[in-house]
Amino acid sequence: MHGRGGQENPLEASIKSRLQKQVDAAGERYERTGVAPFALAGAVTEMEVTLRNLSGDDAAVLEAVRFPDKFETYLRRRTASRRQNIEAAAEPFFDDLTRIVADEFIRLVPGSRGFDIAALKQLLARQEQLLAGQEQILDGQAETNERLTAVATDIQEIHSAVTRNQSAPPTRIRFGSRPRVSAGFVKREGQDELFDAIFTRAEPRTVLTGMRGSGKTQLAAAVAARCEEEWPLVAWINAGSRKELIADLYELALRIGIDAPKDIPPETIIRRFLDQLHSADAADRLVVFDNVENLDDLKGLTPKGSGVRVIITTTRRLDWDSLGWSPMAVGVFDREQSIALLCQRTGDAHRDAADQIAEALGDLPVAVTQAAATAKWGHYSLSEYFIRLSTHSLESSISRLEGDDYPDAVGVALFMAYEQALDQINSKYPWQERIAISLLDALSLLAAPGVPTHWLLALEDDSDAVRDTLSFLKRSSIIQESTDGKKTIVHRLQGQVYRETYLSEQGKFNKACIYATTILYKINIGQLANFEQQRQETRNLVEQIGAITSQDHSRPLFSDPDFVAILATTLRDATDLGMPQLALTLTESVTQAGKALDPDHPHTLISRNNLAGAYQDAGRLDEAISLHEQTLEDSTRILGPDHPDTLISRNNLAGAYQDAGRLDEAIPLHEQNLEDRTRILGPHHPATLISRHNLAGAYYDAGRLDEAIPLHEQNLEDHTRILGPHHPATLISRHKLAGAYQDAGRLDEAIPLHEQNLEDRTRILGPHHPHTLISRHNLAGAYQDAGRLDEAITLFEQNLEDRTRILGPHHPDTLISRHNLAGAYQDAGRIDEAIALYEQTLEDSTRILGPHHPATLISRHNLAGAYQAAGRIDEAIALYEQTLEDSTRILGPHHPNTLTSRNNLANAYLAAGRSEEAKKLFGTP
Known part of the structure; x- marks a missing residue:
């Protein structure tokens, strides 16, 4: 192995000798102390991951150049978390590897410009010689050989990174609230094989199968935890039902930056996300689908791409190989693992008693772990715990699902766990026992993937007492916290045991339903000042309601009118906050409410009404109108024509007709509603003002400005007097009147109203709130109509900048801002700038909305006009014709x-001298 001129390259000699010496030394230690080969392999694996991280890290390169004397200390700090993952016996070997890597990194970096890359490639091409003797030292441990080979390869990557001046790694996305990896996580049989499949072979599809409580999710979480340190994308998806899958993937697509116009269904957005993932450059990315119950739920939703790994956890026993998945069966602890865990965690060395407990529990990890916690916190010896386990009995065995094959004692152990926790709380802090029960009640009925912890803290006025109770239940291993700290989770099997034992009495179950509903009921979206907080809490509610709909044991909640009221409010909030597609994921929930409560119950009708509103806002007008018509018919029959809910239904149907352009049907309904509300509620009631506002809007859409303006004027006057000048409803009334004045050519009256609205919304909502951006847009349009182009352009430019930053460059609202700025540029004679924006808008609109969307037609029409103004008449005509x-x-x-x-188009023909074609168009009726 020689460099140029037949002389041995010093770097080559250094790497060879240093690595070889460490391998020899490791072999000697292995022979003397019995260090297992897999421990050495684990150390090399952790160093391999560190090297991959360093290879793209400019900061590490600078550190090596600027502070070479301190670089080894720097590297040890960087690898500290990795060192914790390896066996104690292999730590000295890992330390030696750290020193070698630091030395070689320092050697490579300073001379990287003049370094002969070809020589390094030659050196590393012969890496098998560099690693000679390893196979003999580790007695044929092929895995360790592969890992050490990867170390040499990664040193090459470090040099390549230096010479190419690679950029920093891409932005990291961590999605989902996964369970924490338990402290003292027990390494499982097949774990090395799994890690090798994911991190070495880059297996694209892996399925972890096993009964509930076997530790599938913990094993997947261990993989995710390691990936989270370096991979650009790690996503944890709740996969209990297709509905939950779609909701999570849709939110992930939004996080990734996929444009999601509200009239595009989630499945389409997810498809765009998956396409982007598939076509992206190679990168290590992980997606975990936890708790898959039906493989068909994954159809069309499984990511693919270079470097993409997908792991699913499931209890289903299928022919996974033939389905294109690499299966790994997750079984129970081996007996020695069970005994060691029980003895170590309890401090009791009585191995025979530990063996008896493990035998009784079938070595099921969740049961063995819980038994250790119960014995520890109950201050039982293992012998005493075994006696209690043997003498306890349940009235009936815990129900088993497909794939479950554990002894009855598992149910007893999990029952004893929560029973003891409640007894201990009662003996020490009696007032907290009720809190603990209410928490377990709610957690066992709400979404199995977890409940936002801050919701639980609000269950009682004394949040500190709730926090202390949660902490106690966590210490007792009854519940756990997600790795991001946002959710509290009860293991699915523990939750089932609690439901089938403590909640088996109907009275207790009913009280549990009340606790669960109360937690959701206390969430008041309107009280949250921050717009994004409102959206996030609404997403959380949709997730909970969707999961409750899918979970058989939770569906009795739909029999509670208060729960259905929460459903109705959530549908409305999601739509009002610009997330109608998210609201539509609760369609099945509305159906379930009709079955469980009563299809004619007022809250069911309100839910259907709000679902129709979501259809309407999503542009699915046929479905919206059909549902609105049915709801109005039912409300009139059940509640009567003058009931407030009936008037709301009539109003909403009129609005749907209006959106569909069916003004002849919309206006009579609006007129009837205004007449009825004036008669029933009086002319100044807020609901009457809404009816007057909506009728004015319908008149406006029909071009009946003379009738629209007096209604808007009256509404603004009443809103100002009744609600105050800064109330949101007043701002809307002022906005509508300003728009009507503007369209009527009364700009001197329109502009002051627009200016006041922008000032108020900026002060009240903030400069970046969607309503503030709308006010700025409307004022800019009024300035443009008044010929005040410099002021108009300034506002349009600010709006485009804000919308691009907040919503992204391809969001429909951003396209509108770009389109309007282009129009202002064109009016100001800045035709080249206008055309560039129009062209970009048309391209984006065609791609995002489709070539035949009305907004795309407008973009094409206006680009044609800009071409015509620029004298590019042939291009203009082609677009006009299309x-x-x-x-x-x-x-x-x-x-x-x-x-x-x-x-x-006729005028463009005239401008081009094509008068005959123009005459034909002018003469067309």
Whole structure:
């Protein structure tokens, strides 16, 4: 192994001799002390991961150049968390590897510019010689050989990174609230094989199968924990049902930055996310689908791509190989692991008693772990615990699901665990026992993947007492916390035991339902000042309600009118906060409410009404109108025509008709509602003001400005007097009146109203709230109409910048801002800037919304006008022709937009000297 000129390269000699010496030394220690080969392999694995991280880290390169004397200390600090993952006996070997890597890193970095890369490649191509003797030292341990080979390869990557000046790793995304890896996590049989499949072979699809309580989720969490240190994407997805899968993947797509117009269904957004993942450059990425109950739920939702690994956990026993998955059976502890865990965690060395407990529990990890915790915190010896386990009995065995094959004593152990915890709390802090029961009640009925911890803290006025109780239950291993600290989780099997024992009495179960509903009921989205907090809490509620819908044991909650009221409110909040697609994931929940409560119950009707509103906001008008019509018919029959809920249903149906352009049907309903509310509630009641506002809007859409403006003026006056000048409803009334004035050409009256609205919304909501951006947009439009282009352009530019930053460059609202700024540029004669923005907007609109979407037609039409203004008449005509053809087919020949397209194409023909073609268009009816 020689460098140029036949002389041995010093670096080559250094790497070879240093690594070889350490391998020899490790072999000697192995022979003398009995260090297991897998322990050595584990040390090499951890160093391999560290090297991969360093290979793209410019900060580490700078550290080595600037402070070479301190670089080994720096590297030891960087590898401290890795060192904790290896066997104690292999720590000296890991320390030696750290020193060698530090030395070679320092040697490589300073001379990287003049270093002969070819020589390094030659050196590393012969790495088998470098690692010669390892196979003999480790007695044929092929895995360790592969790991050490990877060390040499990673040293090459370090040098390549230095010479290429690689950029920093991509932004890391950590999605989902996964369970923590338990303290003292017991290494499982097959764990090395799993880690090798994920980290070495890059196995794309792995399935962990086993009964509940076998530790599948803990094993997947251990993989995720290691990936989280370095991989750019690690996602933990709740996969109990397809609905939960879609909800989580949809939110993940949003986190990744996929544009999600509210009229595009979640499945389409997820498909775009998966396509992006599939076509992205190679990178290590992990997605865990936890608790898959039905493999069909994964159809069309499983990520693929270079470097993408997918792990699923399931109790299902299928022919996974033939289905394209690499299976790993997660069994129980081996007996020695069970005995060691019981003895170590309790401090009781009575191995025979530990063996008896393990035998009784079938070595099931969740039961053995819980038994150790119960014995420890109950101050029982292992012998005493075994006697209690043997003499306790349950009235009936715990129900088993597919894949479960554990002894009845498992149920007894989990029953004893929570029973003892409650007894201890009662003996020390009697007032906290009720808190503990209420927490366990709620956790056993709400979403199995966990409940936001801050919700639980609000269950009682004394949040400190709740926090202390949660801490006690965690110490007793009854519950656990997610790794991000956001959720509290009860193991699915522990939750089942609690339900089938403590909650087996109907009275206790009913009280548990009340606790669960109370936790959800206390969440008041409107009281949250921060817009993103409102959205996040609404997402949390949707997740909970969706899970409750899927969990058989939770569905009795739908019999409670208060729970269905929460469903109705959540549907409304999700829609109002711009997340109608999220609301639509609760469609099955609305159906369940009708079955469990009563299809004619007022809260069921409100849920259906709000679901229809979500359809409407998502652009699914046919479904919205159908549901609104049915709800209005039912409300009129059940509640009567003058009931407030009936009037709301009529109002919402009128709004759906209006959105669908069916103004002849919308206006009579609005007029009837205004008349009825004025008669029943009086002319100044807030609901009456809403009806007047909506009728004015319908008149406005129908071009009846003379009738719309007086209604808007009256509404603004009443809102200001009744609610105050800064109330959100007052701001909306002022906004509507300003728009009507503007369209009527009364700009001197419109502009002051727009200015006041922008000032108020900026002060009340903040400069970046969606409503503030709308007010700024409207004021800019009024300035533009008034010829005050410099002021208009400044506001349009600010809006485009804010929307691009907040929503992303391809969000539909961002496209609107870009389109409007282009129009202002065009009016100001800045035609080149206008055309560039119009072209970008048309490209994005075509890709995101589709070539035939009305917004795309408008973008194409306006780009044509800009081309025409720039003298690019042939390009303008081509776009006008396409727009007219699409408008005629999609909107109809007599739609105003179609008529405008026909007129502008005719004028373009005239400008091009094609008068005969122009005459034909002018003569078209």
